[in-house]
Amino acid sequence: MTCFTTLTSKIVPLPVDNVDTDQIIPARFLKVTDKAGLGDNLFADWRYDAEGNPKPDFVLNRPEMKGRQVLLVGDNFGCGSSREHAPWALTGYGFRAVISTSFADIFRNNALKNRLLPVIVDKPTHQQLFSLCEEAPDFEVTIDLAAQTLTLPDGRAVGFPIDAFSKACLLNGVDEIGYVLRMTDQILAFEAAHHK
Amino acid sequence: MNDRPRTLFEKIWDAHVVAQEPDSPAVLYIDLHLVHEVTSPQAFEGLRCRGLKVRRPDRTFATLDHGIPTHDRRLPIVDEMARKQIEMMERNAAENGITLYGIKTGADKQGIVHVIGPELGLTQPGMTIVCGDSHTATHGAFGALGFGIGTSEVEMVLATQCLLQRKPKTMNVRIDGALKPGVTAKDIILGLIAKYGVGAGTGYVFEYTGEAIRRLSMEERMTICNMSIEGGSRAGMIAPDDTTFEWMAGREFAPKGADWDRALAYWRTLPTDEGARYDAEISLDAGALEPMITYGTNPGMGMPITGRVPDPDQVGDPAHKAALQKALAYMGLRPNQPLLGHPVDVVFIGSCTNSRISDLREAARLLKGRKVKEGLRVMVVPGSAQVKRQAEREGLHEIFLAAGAEWREPGCSMCIAMNGDQLEPGQYAISTSNRNFEGRQGKGGRTFLASPLTAAASAITGVITDARTLLQ
Numbered sequence: 186m187t188c189f190t191t192l193t194s195k196i197v198p199l200p201v202d203n204v205d206t207d208q209i210i211p212a213r214f215l216k217v218t219d220k221a222g223l224g225d226n227l228f229a230d231w232r233y234d235a236e237g238n239p240k241p242d243f244v245l246n247r248p249e250m251k252g253r254q255v256l257l258v259g260d261n262f263g264c265g266s267s268r269e270h271a272p273w274a275l276t277g278y279g280f281r282a283v284i285s286t287s288f289a290d291i292f293r294n295n296a297l298k299n300r301l302l303p304v305i306v307d308k309p310t311h312q313q314l315f316s317l318c319e320e321a322p323d324f325e326v327t328i329d330l331a332a333q334t335l336t337l338p339d340g341r342a343v344g345f346p347i348d349a350f351s352k353a354c355l356l357n358g359v360d361e362i363g364y365v366l367r368m369t370d371q372i373l374a375f376e377a378a379h380h381k
Numbered sequence: 382m383n384d385r386p387r388t389l390f391e392k393i394w395d396a397h398v399v400a401q402e403p404d405s406p407a408v409l410y411i412d413l414h415l416v417h418e419v420t421s422p423q424a425f426e427g428l429r430c431r432g433l434k435v436r437r438p439d440r441t442f443a444t445l446d447h448g449i450p451t452h453d454r455r456l457p458i459v460d461e462m463a464r465k466q467i468e469m470m471e472r473n474a475a476e477n478g479i480t481l482y483g484i485k486t487g488a489d490k491q492g493i494v495h496v497i498g499p500e501l502g503l504t505q506p507g508m509t510i511v512c513g514d515s516h517t518a519t520h521g522a523f524g525a526l527g528f529g530i531g532t533s534e535v536e537m538v539l540a541t542q543c544l545l546q547r548k549p550k551t552m553n554v555r556i557d558g559a560l561k562p563g564v565t566a567k568d569i570i571l572g573l574i575a576k577y578g579v580g581a582g583t584g585y586v587f588e589y590t591g592e593a594i595r596r597l598s599m600e601e602r603m604t605i606c607n608m609s610i611e612g613g614s615r616a617g618m619i620a621p622d623d624t625t626f627e628w629m630a631g632r633e634f635a636p637k638g639a640d641w642d643r644a645l646a647y648w649r650t651l652p653t654d655e656g657a658r659y660d661a662e663i664s665l666d667a668g669a670l671e672p673m674i675t676y677g678t679n680p681g682m683g684m685p686i687t688g689r690v691p692d693p694d695q696v697g698d699p700a701h702k703a704a705l706q707k708a709l710a711y712m713g714l715r716p717n718q719p720l721l722g723h724p725v726d727v728v729f730i731g732s733c734t735n736s737r738i739s740d741l742r743e744a745a746r747l748l749k750g751r752k753v754k755e756g757l758r759v760m761v762v763p764g765s766a767q768v769k770r771q772a773e774r775e776g777l778h779e780i781f782l783a784a785g786a787e788w789r790e791p792g793c794s795m796c797i798a799m800n801g802d803q804l805e806p807g808q809y810a811i812s813t814s815n816r817n818f819e820g821r822q823g824k825g826g827r828t829f830l831a832s833p834l835t836a837a838a839s840a841i842t843g844v845i846t847d848a849r850t851l852l853q
Contacts, residue, residue: 203679205679208820211820215448264579264580265610267530289583294530295531350404362431366540372399
């Protein structure tokens, strides 16, 4: 399993609050039985017109945005449905980190399990990042997971929270299911004692 | 350690921790795992790659709901991808010894996963219940801890019957007062989310308390818990009481005889202790509520049905203002316009929020002896095969058909619009479902969320209508 250590990238700004997972990947694309190819339909209804042509004014369709690995979004990103197809679409497209002030709980869990790093920043930093995207859109940020820092172009390193377990799993490529499978004796003991 | 007063949530959590290592999430045991065709294929494939079978098929139950057509089930499924997904569910269930309520097997009990769990008696107080679906919060109405999970977590539960979980915080959601006539449980939850927003519950489990909640039936409680996720909370719970136990007694998987007595004694210990502390508290006066309707593109953009659409120019916060402008542009609505009298193209009565027998009775109460407005499409989609049979025993289907509505087979249908039941671009729907996101009911479709009463009233007039004007 691949690890997440550091990442330096330019930013794709999407200044919309409460982006729900139906926008990230509309339900009609959930009929797949594998995880491949969802990146092509990331934000499909914002990205393509009725004929399937890219809408030039949508941020992902601007040529200079190609290859950028960090997405900057508004509050409460990933609300709504529990579909893991949302992080599959984001990573399938090439994103490795999403920056916001807050993430919906289920999306956040799903992202971490797909090595897509949710980076939570405070309101002033969030606003500063969006302002920078307007003023100097080609700046780079560096995300250092071990240090839990996001480094801005002015050199300021902003801390971000992540629980110790998720961090260790990302840094070391831990297989969480394998981790729990090794607890089989404890699970058996629990089942024997469980009231039902 | 257990002498400290605890909340309902804490009691269930504590009873299910298999292991808790320092700086790690708890290993939480899962009593009931509900599975459907759309979020499980990759999980079963993962299991296969590990050379594993489902650890506890006896605690795993599957249904077909999200992608299944709601027309005549004897017809072939024309959507190739949906058919393949359904066949994979059938194969995965058969290979792992999981009971499947589907087309070829268990069709008499098939239905929306959050409708059949309770009606089969699988959902019980004190349980931990998960499903790869965010509306698993529904099961909290029974005093269970139910929450939605992603497909990686589905694989984890299939493999281990456990989940790695960080303990969420608790929020007391106090609903007092008495509902006025024509105001329903759906209006309580839409009113709550309109008041506190779609992110208020992030990081929390809701416990709904207060006299208004105590007076609600189980089906009304399920409607409220169902939409906890729309308020940002993964789980919403209501302490079990005699209403809960009476509803459960005799159901297929509910305990029987001495087992029932033993279970009942345990269930009565579950309600939150006097003096237990919540991490946060919010409240709502049910007595002040009007029927609610949404005007925007998230469930928090709701208002009393007699109100006017908010004006972005009156919103100070720039992000909120931009969100409102974007929503009104998508919805094709003007600031300050009333919604009463706004035309609709489709009425959808169904979904895990409002497709139970009491919802259909409410809708039928209004539609009886009346006609659906000409040119309007009205879909009534029962939540399960059992709900459908009950409705037909009561003659409700005849009321719907005589009015000019469609009476369909059970499934998620136009709530998620991935089975062909969908809006055309630009169409307006009034819907008893739970999400009004852009394109949720079909690309370019526009959704007004409301109660079954409001939906049925609007079906008669073809415009958004306050049901109280039609109720005798």
